[in-house]
Amino acid sequence: MKTVVIEHLARVEGHGGITVELEGDTVGSVRFDVFEGARLLEPLVRGKRYDEVAAILSRICSICSVAHSLTSLKATENAFEVRVSPQTELLRELLYRGESIESHALHLFLLALPDYLDYPSATALAADRPAAVLLGLRLKKLGNSIQEAIGGRAIHPVNAVPGGFGRAPAVEQLIELRNGLIEGVADAKAAIDLMASLPAADFCHSDTIYAALRANVDSYYAGDEVAVVSDGGQTIVPAADYRTLTNERSVPHSHARHSRFQGKPFMVGSLARLSVNPGRLSGSLAAPAARLDFRLPAGNPMDNNKAQALELAGDVERALEIIEQLLRARIRDEPPAPVHPRAATGTAITEAPRGLLIHSYTYDGEGRILSADVITPTALNAASLEAHLRQTVEQCAERDDAVIAKRLQMIARAYDPCISCSAHLVRRR
Amino acid sequence: MKPLLLIGLGNLLMGDEGVGCFVAERLAEDPRLPESAEVMCGGTDMFRYADRMEGRSRVFVVDALQDKGEPGSVWVFEEPFPGLDDRQEHAHHLSVCQAMALLGMTLAVRFTLLGISIPSAAAGSGLSPALTSRMPAILDRVLQEIIGAPEALLFEI
Numbered sequence: 001m002k003t004v005v006i007e008h009l010a011r012v013e014g015h016g017g018i019t020v021e022l023e024g025d026t027v028g029s030v031r032f033d034v035f036e037g038a039r040l041l042e043p044l045v046r047g048k049r050y051d052e053v054a055a056i057l058s059r060i061c062s063i064c065s066v067a068h069s070l071t072s073l074k075a076t077e078n079a080f081e082v083r084v085s086p087q088t089e090l091l092r093e094l095l096y097r098g099e100s101i102e103s104h105a106l107h108l109f110l111l112a113l114p115d116y117l118d119y120p121s122a123t124a125l126a127a128d129r130p131a132a133v134l135l136g137l138r139l140k141k142l143g144n145s146i147q148e149a150i151g152g153r154a155i156h157p158v159n160a161v162p163g164g165f166g167r168a169p170a171v172e173q174l175i176e177l178r179n180g181l182i183e184g185v186a187d188a189k190a191a192i193d194l195m196a197s198l199p200a201a202d203f204c205h206s207d208t209i210y211a212a213l214r215a216n217v218d219s220y221y222a223g224d225e226v227a228v229v230s231d232g233g234q235t236i237v238p239a240a241d242y243r244t245l246t247n248e249r250s251v252p253h254s255h256a257r258h259s260r261f262q263g264k265p266f267m268v269g270s271l272a273r274l275s276v277n278p279g280r281l282s283g284s285l286a287a288p289a290a291r292l293d294f295r296l297p298a299g300n301p302m303d304n305n306k307a308q309a310l311e312l313a314g315d316v317e318r319a320l321e322i323i324e325q326l327l328r329a330r331i332r333d334e335p336p337a338p339v340h341p342r343a344a345t346g347t348a349i350t351e352a353p354r355g356l357l358i359h360s361y362t363y364d365g366e367g368r369i370l371s372a373d374v375i376t377p378t379a380l381n382a383a384s385l386e387a388h389l390r391q392t393v394e395q396c397a398e399r400d401d402a403v404i405a406k407r408l409q410m411i412a413r414a415y416d417p418c419i420s421c422s423a424h425l426v427r428r429r
Numbered sequence: 430m431k432p433l434l435l436i437g438l439g440n441l442l443m444g445d446e447g448v449g450c451f452v453a454e455r456l457a458e459d460p461r462l463p464e465s466a467e468v469m470c471g472g473t474d475m476f477r478y479a480d481r482m483e484g485r486s487r488v489f490v491v492d493a494l495q496d497k498g499e500p501g502s503v504w505v506f507e508e509p510f511p512g513l514d515d516r517q518e519h520a521h522h523l524s525v526c527q528a529m530a531l532l533g534m535t536l537a538v539r540f541t542l543l544g545i546s547i548p549s550a551a552a553g554s555g556l557s558p559a560l561t562s563r564m565p566a567i568l569d570r571v572l573q574e575i576i577g578a579p580e581a582l583l584f585e586i
Binding site: 044063126127133 | 440441442471472473474476477478479480527530531534535553554
């Protein structure tokens with residue numbers, strides 16, 4: 001029996017990454033361990049007032065703090081039947097696009113790119129190819145600037161509140177963002193060119209089931225139905241019935257619960273969004289998709305990186321469109337819609353950068369949380385990632401530990417998992 | 430712009446893991462803080478504050494340190510941060526050492542890491558009694574590093 005272990009995935013001791021057991025050419029157990037901050041923070045909101053919840057749960061993740069904050073607000077508003085204004089919908093979508101630009105740029109340039117180009121880290125890559133890293137940092141900064149201007153601060157937005165926004169961004173801020181985004185269009189094109197130039201990562205083939213929000217408009221925030229697609233078939237799951245999608249169960253080797261739909265793992269994230277909503281690849285994304293040789297249905301989980309690059313280009317364009325809409329509509333401060341707490345349950349699903357994010361709360365009559373359920377994309381992806389890790393090893397003709405380990409890391413990273421990023425520690429060697 | 434920047438890292442809802450932010454909050458109100466220093470709480474993603482680091486003479490990063498040290502001990506690490514784990518993370522973060530190295534390369538900023546030994550990292554608001562009782566000594570030690578930095582004698586840059 002041989003064991004391949006890739007540790008150091010987590011920052012919290014005792015949660016150790018990927019373990020694969022091999023018996024000759026036969027793959028035994030494959031285990032992926034995630035430390036799930038969401039599970040630990042859920043109890044902290046019990047008894048909290050409805051207007052405190054989003055600020056607390058945004059701290060589940062620093063990269064996805066906007067996603068957690070906005071999904072939390074949407075769940076609360078669904079519980080109390082609050083309808084937000086069209087301006088609020090646009091601002092929230094813009095905030096979401098800022099987070100997506102930042103998150104995809106960070107992942108593609110600082111985490112995935114060193115793998116493709118065979119560098120041990122982003123710092124090593126930066127020493128040899130600074131232009132590539134600086135391109136990623138410029139795009140990341142663009143995403144940050146949107147979040148800071150709209151969300152009110154660089155991290156854990158405070159401006160989005162139940163029913164609306166604390167204050168609308170000034171016209172001057174939007175114009176400044178627009179100018180940055182116009183420059184960002186060229187950077188996003190350069191990102192596509194860079195991705196297209198990378199060596200193929202073609203070592204895992206799989207019939208994958210994808211799940212994503214089905215939306216009539218190009219939106220990460222709007223929509224209340226999840227579509228699950230496989231082999232040309234499609235099943236719709238309303239947000240309120242999310243448990244029929246997730247079917248969570250504990251597994252002994254991981255802190256995250258695993259989800260299966262009709263007994264099978266499914267993948268969420270950029271690749272799933274484009275698989276569920278292929279119409280997004282028409283128009284301006286058609287040429288970049290062809291440049292990347294990106295085709296649906298995708299049978300290679302590594303294509304999630306290509307899908308992120310396409311979304312990055314789409315996010316920059318969509319953010320520009322939203323700003324133009326806001327300027328045309330003469331954006332102004334408007335009071336948040338009134339919130340009348342009552343005993344109720346509200347569920348919301350949105351598309352965080354790395355996939356479906358679910359928040360579901362039950363409130364008492366005074367608007368205090370009785371129970372909270374938060375399911376992250378990384379938890380939803382855990383079973384699918386394990387399946388793809390297994391297939392990667394099974395399809396690897398070389399039984400060389402280094403080759404297997406590199407491929408396992410690339411597959412895990414392609415999922416862009418959020419592993420214990422609610423914590424931030426330095427460790428001694 | 431003030432020549433010195435201190436960023437406290439951590440999550441206020443993860444107990445002792447948030448010690449960097451607690452230190453930053455306390456220092457921001459400490460009258461002993463030199464005029465040449467600015468303090469901010471950076472959450473768990475220091476990349477978001479790259480703009481605010483650019484142009485500084487020196488950036489101090491205060492973060493929780495997972496080791497077997499006495500809880501509340503403050504350890505000073507200079508680049509290239511020997512003895513610290515700098516392996517590439519597989520999550521959507523870089524390790525703090527990698528982030529400092531990359532930001533140091535791209536922003537030409539000198540980083541000093543002040544690591545505070547913590548006994549545990551678990552969900553919960555507030556610090557453990559062990560760290561709470563050591564907080565005055567932690568603040569003294571962190572201030573000693575800031576005040577002792579040659580850049581502390583500079584004014585606006």
